[in-house]
Amino acid sequence: MKLASLNGAPEIFHTIQGEGKSLGMPSVFVRLSLCNLHCIWCDTDYTWNWKGTRFTHVRDNEPDYEKYEQDEMIITMDPESVANLVLRYDCPNIVLTGGEPLMQQDELTRLLSILRHQIPGLHVEIETNGTLKPQTSLADLIDQYNVSPKLANSNNKKSLRDKPEVMRYLASSVKSNFKFVVDGRDDLSEVLELVQNYSIPPRKVYLMPQGTSPETLKEKRSWLTDVCMENNFNFTDRMHIHLFGNKRSV
Ligand code: SF4
Structure with a gap:
């Protein structure tokens, strides 16, 4: 499996889920590397914004920012070793995140097969951008899809970020929620338009402000909560930004 590397170690950490349906739940996060999209504001750009690629990121022109050396940001491990790292924590909620985790479906299937045997009451969430369909063997092992469809503000072409067949599959699953x-x-x-096109029930919709500072989140929260109330959507903050700031592995 290709995992995000932080200071030479795989990014697997125990924290409180900071966003969406499970906000506040103690969870073990497993951060996979690689993504099939390239959102201009992505806050996990170290999973894809490699040196030499043509993709742009809002930070590309900052003096203290450089695109990443791919080799330095990826750790390759077998699923058995990843499972052992997850099992260090006594926590039944696992969040598979990225990047785009569904780019590594065979590896995730093996990982979850191991963890299902080892953790009683295991609950598995996967965070996905909604462009890749899970294969059946993996879908059977997942309890919750945290789908985050990308909008035009992400700077991805519509043909890349809107995959109707995948969205119809996810919208029809009782396991899905949409952030x-x-x-x-x-x-x-x-x-x-997306909510209407894919007939997503409002109770499954979460609106989250884009931002990596408490100040930005506060300004957007002031009007986004009203939008949620008007449409019976859920509001979700980014609690980890308030608790820890814009840091990795928190
Ligand atoms: S889909 Fe997610 S991980 Fe991929 S570029 Fe967009 S925000 Fe980043």
């Missing part, structure tokens, strides 16, 4: 990252009011018509 939309809202940058500005201009994004709302697009969110409403």
Whole structure:
């Protein structure tokens, strides 16, 4: 499996889920590397923004920012070794995140098969951008899809970020909830269009402000909560930013 590397170690950590349906739940996060999209504001750009690629990121022109050396940011491990690292924590909620975890489905199937035998009452969440369909063997091992469809504000082409067959599959699954990252009011018509196109029940929709500082989140929260109330959507904050700041492995 290709995992995100932090200071030479795989990014597997125990924390409180900071976003979405399971906000507040103690969880073990397993962060996989690689993504099939390239969101311009991505806060896990170390999973894909490699030197030499043509993709742009809002930080590319900052003086203290450099695209990443791919070899330095990926650790390759077998699923058995990853399972052993997860089992260090006495925690039944696992969050598979990325990058885009569904790029590594065979490896995840093996990992979850091991963990299902080892952790009583295991609950598995997977975070996905909604463009890749899970294979049946993996889907059977997942309890919750945290789907985060990308909007035009991500700077990905529509043909890459909107995959109707995959979205129809996820929208029809009782395991799915949908988290939309809202940058500005201009994004709302697009969110409403997606919710309508895929018949997503409002109770499964979470609107989350885009931002990596408490100040930005506060400004957007002030109007986004009203939008949620008008549409019977859920609001979700980014609790980890308030608790820990914009840091990795928290
Ligand atoms: S889909 Fe997620 S991980 Fe991939 S570029 Fe977008 S925000 Fe980053």
